[in-house]
Amino acid sequence: MPDRPTDLQRVILDATRNLLARNGYTNLSMRKIAKKIGYSATTIYLHFENxxxxxxxxxxxxxxxxxxxxxxxxxxxxxxxxxxxxxxxxxxxxxxxxxxxxxxxxxxxxxxxxxxxxxxxxxxxxxxxxxxxxxxxxxxxxxxxxxxxxxxxxxxxxxxxxxxxxxxxxxxxxxxxxxxxxxxxxxxxxxxxxxxxxxxxxxxxxx
Amino acid sequence: MPDRPTDLQRVILDATRNLLARNGYTNLSMRKIAKKIGYSATTIYLHFENxxxxxxxxxxxxxxxxxxxxxxxxxxxxxxxxxxxxxxxxxxxxxxxxxxxxxxxxxxxxxxxxxxxxxxxxxxxxxxxxxxxxxxxxxxxxxxxxxxxxxxxxxxxxxxxxxxxxxxxxxxxxxxxxxxxxxxxxxxxxxxxxxxxxxxxxxxxxx
DNA sequence: TCACAGTAGTTAACAGTGTTAACTTACGAA
DNA sequence: TTCGTAAGTTAACACTGTTAACTACTGTGA
Incomplete structure (x- = not known):
């Protein structure tokens, strides 16, 4: 949670917001975010605590x-x-x-x-x-x-x-x-x- | 979802409300409700569709x-x-x-x-x-x-x-x-x- | 009394979840 | 060339809602 997100943090945030807008909160999962950005789910944990x-x-x-x-x-x-x-x-x-x-x-x-x-x-x-x-x-x-x-x-x-x-x-x-x-x-x-x-x-x- | 809940429906509803009040929405699961009332989780599905x-x-x-x-x-x-x-x-x-x-x-x-x-x-x-x-x-x-x-x-x-x-x-x-x-x-x-x-x-x- | 139907419950399993541990791979410095 | 570190991976754990298949019990009609 830095003041200025790094590149991949930026990508993750945008993808999350996008999925949130499209499919709503209940249909959001770490794996889906990961799939959208072309990384494995665990990668997100390298950039956000949880x-x-x-x-x-x-x-x-x-x-x-x-x-x-x-x-x-x-x-x-x-x-x-x-x-x-x-x-x-x-x-x-x-x-x-x-x-x-x-x-x-x-x-x-x-x-x-x-x-x-x-x-x-x-x-x-x-x-x-x-x-x-x-x-x-x-x-x-x-x-x-x-x-x-x-x-x-x-x-x-x-x-x-x-x-x-x-x-x-x-x-x-x-x-x-x-x-x-x-x-x-x-x-x-x-x-x-x-x-x-x-x-x-x-x-x-x-x- | 009948107008008058049956006995076990009543028990399930009360247990759910109780768990909801105590542990909140995110900590509620069908299995926990079941455990609280002493039945298996699938029993709930006999009384409520989902x-x-x-x-x-x-x-x-x-x-x-x-x-x-x-x-x-x-x-x-x-x-x-x-x-x-x-x-x-x-x-x-x-x-x-x-x-x-x-x-x-x-x-x-x-x-x-x-x-x-x-x-x-x-x-x-x-x-x-x-x-x-x-x-x-x-x-x-x-x-x-x-x-x-x-x-x-x-x-x-x-x-x-x-x-x-x-x-x-x-x-x-x-x-x-x-x-x-x-x-x-x-x-x-x-x-x-x-x-x-x-x-x-x-x-x-x-x- | 016996067979049968229906009811009310069970266990096992599936696909999905957040999260962690252990492993790999690439790169830059000593 | 070796070593450490950064950035990613896969496999796994303990959960989730839900379904299919199975069991036990209860009452009824012959």
Whole structure:
């Protein structure tokens, strides 16, 4: 798991991502990866400690890609927090739908697999959340958003987006519902939930 | 997959759920289930077509349990849509956290597994969403909520809850964030996003 | 009472999995 | 030319889901 993968590591990662996209997670095996790249299965173990380490490398790459696409949104809307947040939400969902194979490895693998994901890498993953938190803080500063704790609000916003992406990827959304309408509704609901409610507010009791 | 499981089916289902809760999905095998109940592995195939069918039966049970707990909330708050919706959200998340083994099988297994999930059973699963849609429609009728399409809004609300549960189960929420605060923030954000915004509204541009 | 059918279970086997140990082969330096 | 190292291999182990073939038991009809 070096910062810059070697040539064969690069080939292995690409083949894995390819098979993942084509045949899904359950149909992926070390032997199939090996066959695809024309090496024996054990060769992979010379370049990655085990299957988990291979996945972790993919997660790392995915987090980096996600960050780059979110960061470009971040800079593009640097002076408009609400629009920026909306664009960040859109981009996040789009990333999940454009690269489901990355998204699955990054966020949908079962907990048992993920537990071994090294803490150091979590830091890189957290940068993505920071972009959301930043937008929220800027929004609060400008008075166009109202949140108590930007980290918590960033996490709950992320949860809404994550739920949206996973339901779409897993095809659990009612077939009669238009995907675009669903996505727009999810983003709107999350955003409206963050706007300030200035006046005597409707009966939303605290429980 | 009969409506009422036979005795041994019942024993198998309970053992499976138990092992699932204790050791997780990746450590579950037909042979381990068999060992736990004191039969040979092939015996399970006399009572369930295959591993997927066994999971489908668990999903079915889980959907039923979820419905029962949501329905009790539904009747309890029959005349207060906003409070009802808030309670439904709480109950949904609580179900996921109380019975993660059910929740994982129901909503977190990989798409490839789920595709074979028979369409007829989806109908039973959809009843859960209907309770959310009902609360939204009642809220709109009473003028305390504002949504364009109750099925879409129910789905996006579900997405937010689903994201919240899965991130918690998979332990992907930043360790420094209090779970209760996270859950409350997620529910509040979803609910506030459904309330009517009566006055000339802040700059939330349509994109 | 005896033969038979059906039920509920078994063992043995197949093809596939992640992973390791032991072996080979090629190459560059002393 | 020898030696060490790097990069690959094959064979094997202990698993996995699943099937085929077999056994034991139970109840029924003649």
């Amino acid at each position: 299957k988990d380490a291979l996945f972790h490398a993919l997660i790392d790459e995915g987090m980096h890609r996600l960050y780059e696409s979110l960061y470009s949104v971040h800079t593009q809307y640097s002076d408009a927090p609400v629009e920026r947040l909306r664009a960040l939400c859109r981009q996040y969902i789009q990333f999940g739908l454009d690269e489901p194979e990355y998204y699955e490895v990054m966020f949908m693998l079962h907990p048992e697999h993920m537990e071994r994901y090294p803490a150091a890498k979590y830091r890189r993953a957290r940068r993505n959340l920071d972009l959301f938190a930043q937008a929220l803080e800027d929004g609060v500063t400008e008075g166009v958003m109202a949140v108590q704790n930007s980290r918590v609000a960033a996490s709950s916003t992320w949860a809404a987006l994550h739920g949206t992406v996973t339901l779409l990827i897993a095809q659990r959304v009612d077939a009669r519902i238009d995907h675009e309408a669903f996505i727009t509704a999810a983003i709107d609901q999350a955003l409206y939930g963050l706007l300030p409610r200035t006046h005597a507010d409707p009966a939303v009791p605290k429980t | 591993k997927d069918a066994l999971f489908h039966a668990l999903i079915d049970e889980g959907m039923h349990r979820l419905y029962e707990s949501l329905y009790s909330v539904h009747t309890q708050y029959s005349d207060a849509p906003v409070e009802r919706l808030r309670a439904l959200c709480r109950q949904y998340i609580q179900f996921g956290l109380d019975e993660p083994e059910y929740y994982e099988v129901m909503f977190m297994l990989h798409p490839e597994h789920m595709e074979r999930y028979p369409a007829a059973k989806y109908r039973r699963a959809r009843r859960n969403l209907d309770l959310f849609a009902q609360a939204l429609e009642d809220g709109v009728t009473e003028g305390v909520m504002a949504v364009q399409n109750s099925r879409v809004a129910a789905s996006s609300t579900w997405a937010a809850l689903h994201g919240t549960v899965t991130l918690l189960i998979a332990q992907r929420v930043d360790a420094r964030i209090d779970h209760e605060a996270f859950i409350t923030a997620a529910i509040d954000q979803a609910l506030y996003g459904l309330l009517p915004r009566t006055h000339a509204d802040p700059a939330v541009p349509k994109t």
